Amino acid sequence: MVTRELIIQSAIKLFLENGVKTVTIDRIVKELHTSKRTIYSHFKDKTALLGACLSVYHARIRQENAAVIRSSDNAIEAMAYLHKHIIQRASQVNPNFFNDILHYYPGMLHESYRKNGNFAHRQLVELADWGIRDGIFLADMDVDVAVKTVLTLLKLLKDNDQFPYPDYSKERLTFGILVPYLRGVCTRKGVELLEMQEELFQVSL
Secondary structure, three states, X not given: OOOHHHHHHHHHHHHHHHOOOOOOHHHHHHHHOOOHHHHHOOOOOHHHHHHHHHHHHHHHHHHHHHHHHXXXXXXXXXXXXXXXXXXXXXXXXXXXXXXXXXXXXXXXHHHHHHHOOOHHHHHHHHHHHHHHHOOOEOOOOOHHHHHHHHHHHHHHHOOOOOOOOOXXXXXXXXXXXXXXXXXXXXXXXXXXXXXXXXXXHOOOO
8 A cells, every 4th residue: 555654755765866856746656656646645746745755854864863962972972973974865865856955945945944843953052062061062162153153064065066076075074174163162171082083073985
């Protein structure tokens, strides 16, 4: 039986692999060996289906991030593993996936992220507070500014127009952009810990 969940699962896979524009309802129907009537019994149109897919996709990332944070020994280790997950996810997603959404469905990506509680921002605030409590991050650090800066730097690491691969490897960008910033918000104890754990930020794709 082709359920709503199965339709979303199949559509997410196709969208991530091919981008959104080229994946039609007909293609999803063919993938599932079902009918348009079945798809439309669950979703009004492709826009509604994409919205549902983004909601599931963001919820999945939120849960993955939370699991990484729970399993880490300190805030720096957690940031290293979160960073690896971000880069690995980016390498597995067709760049057209996000480009198509931003171009053809303006506001949808942001709205889905908002409905999922702006989880990346909240989780980075959690890490910042954790680091401050442990004496790893500076006590007078402006958490809101620092978190928004890190989110911007993470986007910059994925900017293939400004930093085309292979001229700029992900490892080169990590150690040229993210790690120096982290070093700047660390206490002496944090810097020592960062130096001990720098290899965790190395990304193998």
